[in-house]
Amino acid sequence: xxxxxxxxxxxxxxxxxxxxxxxxxxxxxxxxxxxxxxxxxxxxxxxxxxxxxxxxxxxxxxxxxxxxxxxxxxxxxxxxxxxxxxxxxxxxxxxxxxxxxxxxxxxxxxxxxxxxxxxxxxxxxxxxxxxxxxxxxxxxxxxxxxxxxxxxxxxxxxxxxxxxxxxxxxxxxxxxxxxxxxxxxxxxxxxxxxxxxxxxxxxxxxxxxxxxxxxxxxxxxxxxxxxxxxxxxxxxxxxxxxxxxxxxxxxxxxxxxxxxxxxxxxxxxxxxxxxxxxxxxxxxxxxxxxxxxxxxxxxxxxxxxxxxxxxxxxxxxx
Amino acid sequence: xxxxxxxxxxxxxxxxxxxxxxxxxxxxxxxxxxxxxxxxxxxxxxxxxxxxxxxxxxxxxxxxxxxxxxxxxxxxxxxxxxxxxxxxxxxxxxxxxxxxxxxxxxxxxxxxxxxxxxxxxxxxxxxxxxxxxxxxxxxxxxxxxxxxxxxxxxxxxxxxxxxxxxxxxxxxxxxxxxxxxxxxxxxxxxxxxxxxxxxxxxxxxxxxxxxxxxxxxxxxxxxxxxxxxx
Numbered sequence: 450x451x452x453x454x455x456x457x458x459x460x461x462x463x464x465x466x467x468x469x470x471x472x473x474x475x476x477x478x479x480x481x482x483x484x485x486x487x488x489x490x491x492x493x494x495x496x497x498x499x500x501x502x503x504x505x506x507x508x509x510x511x512x513x514x515x516x517x518x519x520x521x522x523x524x525x526x527x528x529x530x531x532x533x534x535x536x537x538x539x540x541x542x543x544x545x546x547x548x549x550x551x552x553x554x555x556x557x558x559x560x561x562x563x564x565x566x567x568x569x570x571x572x573x574x575x576x577x578x579x580x581x582x583x584x585x586x587x588x589x590x591x592x593x594x595x596x597x598x599x600x601x602x603x604x605x606x607x608x609x610x611x612x613x614x615x616x617x618x619x620x621x622x623x624x625x626x627x628x629x630x631x632x633x634x635x636x637x638x639x640x641x642x643x644x645x646x647x648x649x650x651x652x653x654x655x656x657x658x659x660x661x662x663x664x665x666x667x668x669x670x671x672x673x674x675x676x677x678x679x680x681x682x683x684x685x686x687x688x689x690x691x692x693x694x695x696x697x698x699x700x701x702x703x704x705x706x707x708x709x710x711x712x713x714x715x716x717x718x719x720x721x722x723x724x725x726x727x728x729x730x731x732x733x734x735x736x737x738x739x740x741x742x743x744x745x746x747x748x749x750x751x752x753x754x755x756x757x758x759x760x761x762x763x764x765x766x767x
Numbered sequence: 768x769x770x771x772x773x774x775x776x777x778x779x780x781x782x783x784x785x786x787x788x789x790x791x792x793x794x795x796x797x798x799x800x801x802x803x804x805x806x807x808x809x810x811x812x813x814x815x816x817x818x819x820x821x822x823x824x825x826x827x828x829x830x831x832x833x834x835x836x837x838x839x840x841x842x843x844x845x846x847x848x849x850x851x852x853x854x855x856x857x858x859x860x861x862x863x864x865x866x867x868x869x870x871x872x873x874x875x876x877x878x879x880x881x882x883x884x885x886x887x888x889x890x891x892x893x894x895x896x897x898x899x900x901x902x903x904x905x906x907x908x909x910x911x912x913x914x915x916x917x918x919x920x921x922x923x924x925x926x927x928x929x930x931x932x933x934x935x936x937x938x939x940x941x942x943x944x945x946x947x948x949x950x951x952x953x954x955x956x957x958x959x960x961x962x963x964x965x966x967x968x969x970x971x972x973x974x975x976x977x978x979x980x981x982x983x984x985x986x987x988x989x990x991x992x993x994x995x996x997x
Binding site: 670 | 820822843847848849850851852861862865875877878879882922926
């Protein structure tokens with residue numbers, strides 16, 4: 450041959466052929482991509498549910514669940530008495546008795562924009578003790594143990610109606626989120642495996658059908674001197690494109706759903722969980738969206754590439 | 768002037784189970800020759816074509832192209848490269864139905880990575896040569912048999928092959944189209960391309976007075992210049 454082979458021209462032609470194959474089997478291509486898109490959508494949803502619930506659990510765990518309101522002018526001796534009382538319960542709990550400064554900070558945080566002078570708050574707020582137990586049940590036992598104890602009652606804030614408080618979360622909701630997280634973890638792995646396999650099989654079948662549809666064309670290509678890789682590569686690109694496009698569409702669907710929910714139903718997650726005002730929506734910035742697009746599309750392309758490669762090896766003769 | 772030998776069949780035998788399609792066949796074709804392979808059905812002429820383009824491999828013997836390439840030993844990318852150095856014409860045209868005339872011809876150059884501008888120039892030239900420039904955007908199904916074969920010839924010669932092999936190129940054509948195709952092949956030969964035509968069409972052979980290799984029962988029974996003599 451009297452001319453130089455240009456790699457970029459060849460790559461462009463391989464892509465052109467791949468798009469032609471896709472276009473000629475447009476019905477099959479759309480069907481495959483639809484199923485793949487739905488599969489990816491469910492997989493991403495499982496991932497989001499898993500990581501979302503893990504975040505909520507992290508949020509719960511980062512906050513001490515049980516609060517005991519003690520009197521504001523608690524002395525060191527009384528403080529020690531309180532700690533001894535807890536210890537005498539025999540329950541495995543960690544106690545964190547905060548100083549009065551904490552109470553002031555906490556109060557200011559709650560009233561937010563209202564300016565309050567420190568002197569006004571002196572001695573009027575309760576001292577706060579955070580109790581973290583190995584389970585909610587342990588904390589319930591502790592409450593039962595303390596609530597009728599005279600010695601303990603002499604230490605609590607008389608002005609406060611509630612001696613005990615749950616910090617942000619109710620036990621049932623917290624337990625529900627934990628079970629949800631465990632369920633999504635197992636179901637997510639099963640669903641991901643299953644749907645990824647379904648997607649791969651689908652691309653394999655689509656590639657196989659496409660090879661069959663173009664069998665005469667492939668024979669002619671062989672006879673006129675097309676290299677094996679020139680014949681096979683468009684099918685592999687095809688598979689990769691199916692995965693790539695499905696990945697992009699599924700992330701777009703997730704993003705659109707997120708946008709719609711947060712715009713029109715901003716409190717929906719809290720309503721669902723029954724924890725009003727406690728769980729903030731996760732921050733979604735453009736970098737995170739870009740990362741999502743990149744990873745999901747890449748995973749789709751690799752998946753598509755692999756299954757079409759297997760089909761090509763099996764059905765395109767050398 | 769010394770001419771190179773383009774194709775050599777050296778003691779080539781092709782056997783299908785107990786039947787010999789070719790039996791110890793030896794011949795050589797020089798550069799620039801126009802050769803007819805003739806004989807009745809099953810004589811072995813199509814087997815020669817299949818072996819020459821390595822659609823099949825011989826049971827024994829050597830097939831040598833351009834004095835250095837062992838065609839019977841080729842595989843993979845070397846076989847693809849060899850096929851891109853020769854032009855092939857089939858009785859059933861073997862055009863890609865989903866491509867236009869232009870795309871069918873351009874495709875041969877595209878697979879080699881030839882620049883688009885050069886492809887345009889070469890395809891335009893050969894389509895003009897075969898008289899199909901005005902039908903460049905037509906799909907094969909919309910063309911007559913003669914036009915389809917002319918498109919196939921354009922595809923076969925666009926890469927400027929050293930050798931053109933045609934298996935019954937006029938088998939599906941009427942007399943008028945047959946004559947057009949033969950004239951076209953003769954024209955290509957006159958420009959220096961070696962042309963090998965497998966046919967059983969007496970009139971075609973008689974019309975050109977070229978070298979004839981006659982086959983019968985898988986053997987070469989005559990190798991001469993002239994008309995159809997079986």
